[in-house]
Amino acid sequence: MLLAIDIGNTHVTLGVFNGEALRASWRVASDRTKVVDEYAVIATGLFQLAGLDRDDVDAAVMTSVVSTLTPVFEELCRRYFRVTPLRVEAGVKTGLRIHYEDPREVGPDRIVDAVAALKLHKPPLIVVDLGTATVFDAVSREGDYLGGAIAPGIGLAADALAEKAAMLRRVDLRPPSHAVGTNTAAAMQSGIIFGYVGLVEEMIRRFKAEIGADAWVVGTGGWSKLISELTQSIDQVDEDLTLTGLRIVHELNEAPS
Numbered sequence: 001m002l003l004a005i006d007i008g009n010t011h012v013t014l015g016v017f018n019g020e021a022l023r024a025s026w027r028v029a030s031d032r033t034k035v036v037d038e039y040a041v042i043a044t045g046l047f048q049l050a051g052l053d054r055d056d057v058d059a060a061v062m063t064s065v066v067s068t069l070t071p072v073f074e075e076l077c078r079r080y081f082r083v084t085p086l087r088v089e090a091g092v093k094t095g096l097r098i099h100y101e102d103p104r105e106v107g108p109d110r111i112v113d114a115v116a117a118l119k120l121h122k123p124p125l126i127v128v129d130l131g132t133a134t135v136f137d138a139v140s141r142e143g144d145y146l147g148g149a150i151a152p153g154i155g156l157a158a159d160a161l162a163e164k165a166a167m168l169r170r171v172d173l174r175p176p177s178h179a180v181g182t183n184t185a186a187a188m189q190s191g192i193i194f195g196y197v198g199l200v201e202e203m204i205r206r207f208k209a210e211i212g213a214d215a216w217v218v219g220t221g222g223w224s225k226l227i228s229e230l231t232q233s234i235d236q237v238d239e240d241l242t243l244t245g246l247r248i249v250h251e252l253n254e255a256p257s
Contacts, residue, residue, distance in 0.1 A: 003057045003081060004246040005073055006109060007064035009132040010155070011222065012073070014043065015243035016052060022240055024050040027222075032068050039072060040080045060085035061250035063108040063242070086250055088112055093252045097144040106145070109242055110137050114145050116245030117218050120238070124215040126207050127241070128200060128234060131221035132156060136203050138211050146211065149203055154223045158192050175230060196223075197230045204233045 002017040008030060015025040026046045028039075047054045060077045062085045064070040070087070077085040086092065088108040094115050100106050110129070114137050117125045125139040130153065137148035152160070154173065162170040171185045179194055181187030208215050219227065219234040220241040228234040238244070 001052075001056045001058065002247060002250060003060040003077065003083070003085075004243045004250070005060065005062035005064075005077075005085070006112075006242045006246065007062065007066050007069050007073060008109065009066060011131075012039075012069070013243065014046070015240065015246075016047075016050075016057070017243075017247050020247070022243060024052060025240060025243060030066055030069060032066065034072070036072050036075045036079065039076050043076065044080065054081055057081045057083060059083055059250065059254070061088065061246045062086070063088040063112055063246060065107055065109060086253055088246065088249055092249065094249055095252055099140075099144055099146050107135075110135060110148065111145065112245035112249060113137060113220060113241050114139050114245075115248050116238075116241045117216075118143055119248050120244070121216045121218065121236075124212040126204060126211070126215050126217045128204070128217060128219045128224070129221040130154065130196075130200075130219060130223035130227055134196070134199065134223075136207060138207050138215075141212055149207075151199060151203075154192060154196050154227075157196075158188070161188065161192070173226075175226075193226070193230070197227060200227055201231055201233045 004015040006013040011027045012030050013027050016023045028042055060083045077083050090104050094111055096115055113127045117127050118139055123139050123143050124141045127137040129135040132153045134151040134153050138146040140146050162168050171188045175193050176186040176189040179190050181190045217235045219237045224237045228237045
Protein backbone atom coordinates (compact mmCIF):
# COMPACT_ATOMS: atom_id res chain seq x y z
CA MET A 1 0.00 0.00 0.00
CA LEU A 2 1.05 3.58 -0.63
CA LEU A 3 0.93 6.23 2.09
CA ALA A 4 0.36 9.71 0.63
CA ILE A 5 0.91 12.80 2.79
CA ASP A 6 0.01 16.39 1.96
CA ILE A 7 1.36 18.85 4.56
CA GLY A 8 -0.50 22.13 4.33
CA ASN A 9 -0.49 25.24 6.48
CA THR A 10 -3.73 24.36 8.27
CA HIS A 11 -4.11 20.60 7.84
CA VAL A 12 -2.08 17.52 7.07
CA THR A 13 -4.00 15.16 4.81
CA LEU A 14 -3.06 11.50 4.78
CA GLY A 15 -4.31 8.86 2.37
CA VAL A 16 -3.70 5.15 1.89
CA PHE A 17 -3.88 3.67 -1.60
CA ASN A 18 -4.12 0.06 -2.63
CA GLY A 19 -3.26 0.38 -6.30
CA GLU A 20 -5.45 3.18 -7.64
CA ALA A 21 -8.09 2.71 -4.93
CA LEU A 22 -8.04 5.17 -2.03
CA ARG A 23 -8.69 2.95 0.98
CA ALA A 24 -8.89 5.73 3.59
CA SER A 25 -8.05 9.39 4.06
CA TRP A 26 -7.83 11.67 7.09
CA ARG A 27 -7.13 15.30 7.97
CA VAL A 28 -5.28 16.35 11.11
CA ALA A 29 -4.14 19.77 12.29
CA SER A 30 -0.79 21.09 11.07
CA ASP A 31 0.72 21.56 14.51
CA ARG A 32 4.30 22.79 14.25
CA THR A 33 4.92 21.98 17.93
CA LYS A 34 4.22 18.25 17.59
CA VAL A 35 7.15 15.86 17.34
CA VAL A 36 7.48 12.60 15.41
CA ASP A 37 6.17 10.35 18.19
CA GLU A 38 3.04 12.47 18.66
CA TYR A 39 2.14 12.30 15.00
CA ALA A 40 2.94 8.58 15.06
CA VAL A 41 0.33 8.06 17.79
CA ILE A 42 -2.22 9.88 15.62
CA ALA A 43 -1.30 8.03 12.42
CA THR A 44 -1.24 4.55 13.96
CA GLY A 45 -4.54 5.23 15.71
CA LEU A 46 -6.15 6.26 12.43
CA PHE A 47 -4.87 3.09 10.76
CA GLN A 48 -6.39 0.97 13.53
CA LEU A 49 -9.75 2.76 13.31
CA ALA A 50 -9.83 2.10 9.55
CA GLY A 51 -8.90 -1.55 10.01
CA LEU A 52 -5.60 -1.10 8.19
CA ASP A 53 -2.21 -2.57 9.10
CA ARG A 54 0.65 -0.09 8.88
CA ASP A 55 2.98 -3.00 8.14
CA ASP A 56 1.26 -3.28 4.75
CA VAL A 57 2.60 0.14 3.73
CA ASP A 58 5.50 -0.45 1.35
CA ALA A 59 5.93 3.06 -0.10
CA ALA A 60 5.21 6.69 0.74
CA VAL A 61 5.04 9.99 -1.11
CA MET A 62 4.66 13.45 0.33
CA THR A 63 4.37 17.12 -0.45
CA SER A 64 4.88 19.92 2.02
CA VAL A 65 4.57 23.69 2.24
CA VAL A 66 5.53 23.73 5.93
CA SER A 67 9.30 23.39 6.16
CA THR A 68 9.34 22.65 9.91
CA LEU A 69 6.99 19.67 9.49
CA THR A 70 8.76 18.17 6.47
CA PRO A 71 11.50 16.38 8.47
CA VAL A 72 8.93 15.31 11.09
CA PHE A 73 6.91 13.35 8.54
CA GLU A 74 9.97 12.05 6.74
CA GLU A 75 11.14 10.58 10.04
CA LEU A 76 7.61 9.30 10.76
CA CYS A 77 7.68 7.33 7.52
CA ARG A 78 11.14 5.92 8.13
CA ARG A 79 10.71 5.02 11.80
CA TYR A 80 7.11 3.85 12.00
CA PHE A 81 6.34 2.68 8.46
CA ARG A 82 9.88 1.59 7.53
CA VAL A 83 9.79 3.38 4.16
CA THR A 84 11.65 6.39 2.78
CA PRO A 85 9.09 8.80 1.32
CA LEU A 86 9.38 10.31 -2.12
CA ARG A 87 9.22 14.05 -1.56
CA VAL A 88 7.70 16.02 -4.43
CA GLU A 89 10.14 18.83 -5.18
CA ALA A 90 12.34 20.11 -8.01
CA GLY A 91 13.84 17.22 -9.95
CA VAL A 92 10.98 14.80 -9.34
CA LYS A 93 9.19 13.55 -12.45
CA THR A 94 5.68 14.95 -12.78
CA GLY A 95 5.07 14.61 -16.51
CA LEU A 96 4.02 18.26 -16.51
CA ARG A 97 5.64 21.04 -18.53
CA ILE A 98 5.76 24.12 -16.31
CA HIS A 99 5.61 27.59 -17.86
CA TYR A 100 6.49 29.61 -14.77
CA GLU A 101 9.33 32.15 -14.77
CA ASP A 102 10.99 30.14 -12.00
CA PRO A 103 9.43 26.66 -11.71
CA ARG A 104 10.96 26.30 -8.24
CA GLU A 105 8.62 29.01 -6.98
CA VAL A 106 5.51 26.95 -7.70
CA GLY A 107 4.20 25.20 -4.59
CA PRO A 108 4.52 21.42 -4.97
CA ASP A 109 0.88 21.00 -3.93
CA ARG A 110 -0.16 23.16 -6.90
CA ILE A 111 1.82 20.98 -9.30
CA VAL A 112 0.40 17.79 -7.79
CA ASP A 113 -3.15 19.15 -8.13
CA ALA A 114 -2.54 19.99 -11.77
CA VAL A 115 -1.08 16.53 -12.44
CA ALA A 116 -4.20 14.89 -10.98
CA ALA A 117 -6.60 17.18 -12.83
CA LEU A 118 -4.82 16.51 -16.12
CA LYS A 119 -5.00 12.76 -15.54
CA LEU A 120 -8.72 12.85 -14.74
CA HIS A 121 -10.01 15.50 -17.16
CA LYS A 122 -9.47 16.84 -20.64
CA PRO A 123 -7.64 20.20 -20.79
CA PRO A 124 -7.84 23.15 -20.70
CA LEU A 125 -8.31 23.05 -16.93
CA ILE A 126 -8.68 25.39 -14.00
CA VAL A 127 -8.00 24.11 -10.50
CA VAL A 128 -9.45 26.14 -7.63
CA ASP A 129 -7.94 25.17 -4.28
CA LEU A 130 -9.97 26.74 -1.49
CA GLY A 131 -7.81 26.13 1.55
CA THR A 132 -5.61 28.30 3.76
CA ALA A 133 -5.03 30.32 0.60
CA THR A 134 -7.41 30.54 -2.34
CA VAL A 135 -5.32 29.37 -5.28
CA PHE A 136 -6.21 29.24 -8.97
CA ASP A 137 -4.09 27.20 -11.38
CA ALA A 138 -4.35 26.99 -15.15
CA VAL A 139 -3.49 24.09 -17.45
CA SER A 140 -3.42 24.81 -21.18
CA ARG A 141 -5.15 22.90 -23.94
CA GLU A 142 -1.76 21.32 -24.67
CA GLY A 143 -1.52 20.05 -21.09
CA ASP A 144 1.06 22.57 -19.85
CA TYR A 145 1.00 24.25 -16.45
CA LEU A 146 0.72 27.97 -17.18
CA GLY A 147 0.59 29.58 -13.74
CA GLY A 148 -2.20 30.98 -11.62
CA ALA A 149 -3.35 33.39 -8.96
CA ILE A 150 -3.22 33.44 -5.16
CA ALA A 151 -5.53 35.20 -2.72
CA PRO A 152 -6.04 34.93 1.05
CA GLY A 153 -8.16 31.96 2.07
CA ILE A 154 -11.66 32.31 3.45
CA GLY A 155 -10.74 31.36 7.00
CA LEU A 156 -7.65 33.55 6.91
CA ALA A 157 -9.64 36.56 5.73
CA ALA A 158 -12.30 36.01 8.40
CA ASP A 159 -9.68 35.70 11.15
CA ALA A 160 -7.88 38.85 9.99
CA LEU A 161 -11.15 40.80 9.93
CA ALA A 162 -12.04 39.77 13.49
CA GLU A 163 -8.49 40.40 14.73
CA LYS A 164 -7.93 43.80 13.17
CA ALA A 165 -11.42 45.34 13.50
CA ALA A 166 -12.19 46.13 17.15
CA MET A 167 -15.97 46.08 16.72
CA LEU A 168 -16.09 42.75 14.89
CA ARG A 169 -15.86 39.21 16.20
CA ARG A 170 -15.39 35.75 14.73
CA VAL A 171 -18.54 34.27 13.24
CA ASP A 172 -19.64 30.85 12.02
CA LEU A 173 -18.75 30.79 8.34
CA ARG A 174 -21.99 29.66 6.73
CA PRO A 175 -24.10 31.33 4.04
CA PRO A 176 -26.67 33.78 5.44
CA SER A 177 -30.23 33.73 4.15
CA HIS A 178 -29.86 37.17 2.52
CA ALA A 179 -27.02 39.19 1.04
CA VAL A 180 -28.21 42.23 2.98
CA GLY A 181 -27.33 41.37 6.56
CA THR A 182 -29.54 42.83 9.30
CA ASN A 183 -27.04 42.16 12.09
CA THR A 184 -23.27 42.19 12.33
CA ALA A 185 -22.83 38.41 12.17
CA ALA A 186 -25.04 38.10 9.08
CA ALA A 187 -23.32 41.07 7.44
CA MET A 188 -19.90 39.45 7.97
CA GLN A 189 -21.15 36.09 6.71
CA SER A 190 -22.52 37.78 3.61
CA GLY A 191 -19.38 39.77 2.91
CA ILE A 192 -17.05 36.83 3.44
CA ILE A 193 -19.02 33.94 1.90
CA PHE A 194 -20.79 35.73 -0.95
CA GLY A 195 -17.72 37.91 -1.47
CA TYR A 196 -15.58 34.83 -2.03
CA VAL A 197 -18.17 33.39 -4.39
CA GLY A 198 -17.77 36.57 -6.42
CA LEU A 199 -13.99 36.27 -6.26
CA VAL A 200 -14.11 32.68 -7.51
CA GLU A 201 -16.54 33.47 -10.32
CA GLU A 202 -14.58 36.49 -11.53
CA MET A 203 -11.22 34.73 -11.49
CA ILE A 204 -12.66 31.76 -13.37
CA ARG A 205 -14.17 34.13 -15.92
CA ARG A 206 -10.81 35.83 -16.44
CA PHE A 207 -8.92 32.53 -16.64
CA LYS A 208 -11.36 31.19 -19.23
CA ALA A 209 -10.90 34.34 -21.30
CA GLU A 210 -7.18 33.54 -21.43
CA ILE A 211 -7.04 29.74 -21.74
CA GLY A 212 -10.40 28.80 -23.26
CA ALA A 213 -14.08 29.20 -22.51
CA ASP A 214 -14.47 25.42 -22.40
CA ALA A 215 -11.99 24.98 -19.55
CA TRP A 216 -13.14 22.40 -16.98
CA VAL A 217 -13.07 23.73 -13.44
CA VAL A 218 -12.13 21.46 -10.54
CA GLY A 219 -12.53 22.61 -6.95
CA THR A 220 -10.59 21.17 -4.05
CA GLY A 221 -9.58 22.17 -0.53
CA GLY A 222 -11.46 22.51 2.72
CA TRP A 223 -13.80 25.30 1.60
CA SER A 224 -14.52 23.92 -1.88
CA LYS A 225 -17.74 22.14 -1.02
CA LEU A 226 -19.26 25.21 0.63
CA ILE A 227 -18.40 27.57 -2.22
CA SER A 228 -19.37 25.12 -4.97
CA GLU A 229 -22.89 24.93 -3.56
CA LEU A 230 -23.26 28.69 -4.15
CA THR A 231 -21.94 28.94 -7.70
CA GLN A 232 -22.23 27.16 -11.03
CA SER A 233 -18.70 28.14 -12.02
CA ILE A 234 -17.11 25.05 -10.46
CA ASP A 235 -17.82 21.94 -12.54
CA GLN A 236 -16.69 19.35 -10.03
CA VAL A 237 -15.38 19.14 -6.46
CA ASP A 238 -12.66 16.60 -5.76
CA GLU A 239 -11.53 16.73 -2.14
CA ASP A 240 -8.98 13.97 -2.79
CA LEU A 241 -7.36 15.67 -5.79
CA THR A 242 -4.00 16.25 -4.08
CA LEU A 243 -3.80 12.68 -2.79
CA THR A 244 -4.57 11.37 -6.26
CA GLY A 245 -1.85 13.59 -7.70
CA LEU A 246 0.64 12.28 -5.17
CA ARG A 247 -0.19 8.72 -6.18
CA ILE A 248 0.30 9.55 -9.86
CA VAL A 249 3.64 11.28 -9.23
CA HIS A 250 4.80 8.31 -7.18
CA GLU A 251 3.89 5.95 -10.02
CA LEU A 252 5.81 8.10 -12.52
CA ASN A 253 8.93 7.99 -10.38
CA GLU A 254 8.69 4.30 -9.55
CA ALA A 255 8.16 3.22 -13.16
CA PRO A 256 11.30 1.95 -14.94
CA SER A 257 12.80 4.55 -17.27
